[in-house]
Amino acid sequence: MIISDVTALLEQLAPLSYQESYDNSGLLVGDPSIPLKGILATLDVTPEVVEEAHQKGLNIIVSHHPLIFNGLKKIVGKTYVEKAVVLAIKYDIAIYAAHTNLDNIKGGVNSKIGELLGLNNLNFLSPIEGELVKVIAFVPSNMAEKVRQAMFDAGAGSIGNYDCCSYNIEGKGTFRASEGTNPYVGNIGELHFEPETRIEVIVQKARLSKVIREMILAHPYEEVAYDIYPLLNTNNGAGAGMVGELESPISELDFLKIVKKVFNLQSIRHTSLLGKEIKKIAFCGGSGAFLIKQAIAVGADIFITGDVKYHQFFDAENRIIIADIGHFESEQFTVDIFYEYLLKNFPKFAVLKSEIKTNPINYI
Ligand SMILES: [Zn+2]
Structure with missing residues (x-):
């Protein structure tokens, strides 16, 4: 396991495309290719939190608030942000943030x-707008079930609290294979008619590349016919x-x-x-x-x-x-989301919650 295995998994939970335009979620510091030692979950990153990760032998800090939000022109340890970055680089600790993308998802x-x-x-x-597309795939009818399932497994077809939503129409596709091809059915140079199912599914843009990849993998044709349409529907599954x-x-x-x-x-x-x-x-x-x-x-x-x-x-x-x-108070349980999700997915690694109280506000 390496650091990028952790970040890839976090992005399955909270895709980066769901973050607001002003945000800076993702891997902020560190080499994604270094072997994973252990994970520290926190709401904020401070120099004390980086020290804590180092003391506990952990080499990725997963936080809700991005440590680096605005550009850094110098990293010389003058501000708490610079100090934390300097320490993280010194100890070879990666810093990752899932901020508004974690706010905007179910389970966030x-x-x-x-x-x-x-x-x-x-x-x-406030559901996200302009974030849904319609994918239509043309599949030989005897393979429709396999291809449809592959698309569902990749995250297609979720509407509200329903999954596996699709619309299917039986029809006939035509094609003529040219020299040098290896058609699944039909003969080279002859017009072929094939019973096909037109499968329509709604897909969140964040899942689109995976859905298309898995659909093509499950599809038997050399050249897969499919369409992608942008939709004006709001995505009620995120916001x-x-x-x-x-x-x-x-x-x-x-x-x-x-x-x-x-x-x-x-x-x-x-x-x-x-x-x-x-x-x-x-x-x-x-x-x-x-x-x-x-x-x-x-x-x-x-x-x-x-x-x-x-x-x-x-x-x-x-x-x-x-x-x-209070800002901190309202988000204090966010650390538990990281903790429970990472613990379940990395059972052989240390996953700890930070013990540092990072709330800068005190009350008397
Ligand atoms: Zn916040």
């Missing part, structure tokens, strides 16, 4: 929050923030007490209570104030996030409760 940061709050009917608050529902409504105060307990909070900054029961909850781990309008639009009773500015609280306008629980 917000799924975890929804799970902790015990919510049902989870959906993305920013989430909304979900409690089993039964509870009072605003009771709900805020649950939030306080689940996230182990000293305090919550929130707008006026509205005297209504809470049932529908919108939330976004980290800095989610950009989703306040969407939270109101879906009719959520409360929106939970971090980093809400003074003037953004005014946007509640008695239509919703905005509750700021």
Whole structure:
């Protein structure tokens, strides 16, 4: 196992194409070809976290927040970012980040929050647009099942909570093989009619190259006929923030007490209570104030996030409760996503959670 085995696996969980345009997820420091010793999962990378990885004999740090976000013109150890980079290079430790791409997927940061709050009917608050394509493959009918399954296995055909979705039409394909070819059926120089199935599936762009590769591998033809169409559909399987529902409504105060307990909070900054029961909850781990309008639009009773500015609280306008629980606090369980996923996939390697408290904010 080498470092790139870890990064490739993380990108199966959270494809890099799902990160926001301003983000810098991916391998940030280190040689992807060095043998893996062990993995340290953390929310943030600081020089102390790099020291911790070194002390524990681990050589890749997997973090949620990218250590390097803006360009570095010098790396001389002046800032905490430079110090951490210098140390990581000195100790031959790789640093990897899965940031907004982990926010935007099922099973990511917000799924975890929804799970902790015990919510049902989870959906993305702002689904990703322009991220779906339609793939149509023309397959000899006797091979349709094999090719269709290969496409499903590569991630094609997911719509909402359903997988293996496809549409199939029987028809007839024609072709004429020229000299030098080796046709699966038919004779060279003769027009051939073959019963074929037209298989249509929806594919997320992030999975497209794999789906096409696996489809061609499973397909018996030398030259495979297929089409790829861009779609205007939103991808409801990925996006920013989430909304979900409690089993039964509870009072605003009771709900805020649950939030306080689940996230182990000293305090919550929130707008006026509205005297209504809470049932529908919108939330976004980290800095989610950009989703306040969407939270109101879906009719959520409360929106939970971090980093809400003074003037953004005014946007509640008695239509919703905005509750700021803190950036770190809202994302503190993200480390468990890395930990559980990596532990399951690298059972023979040390996978540890950082013991360093990286939250720079203190309360008195
Ligand atoms: Zn964050």
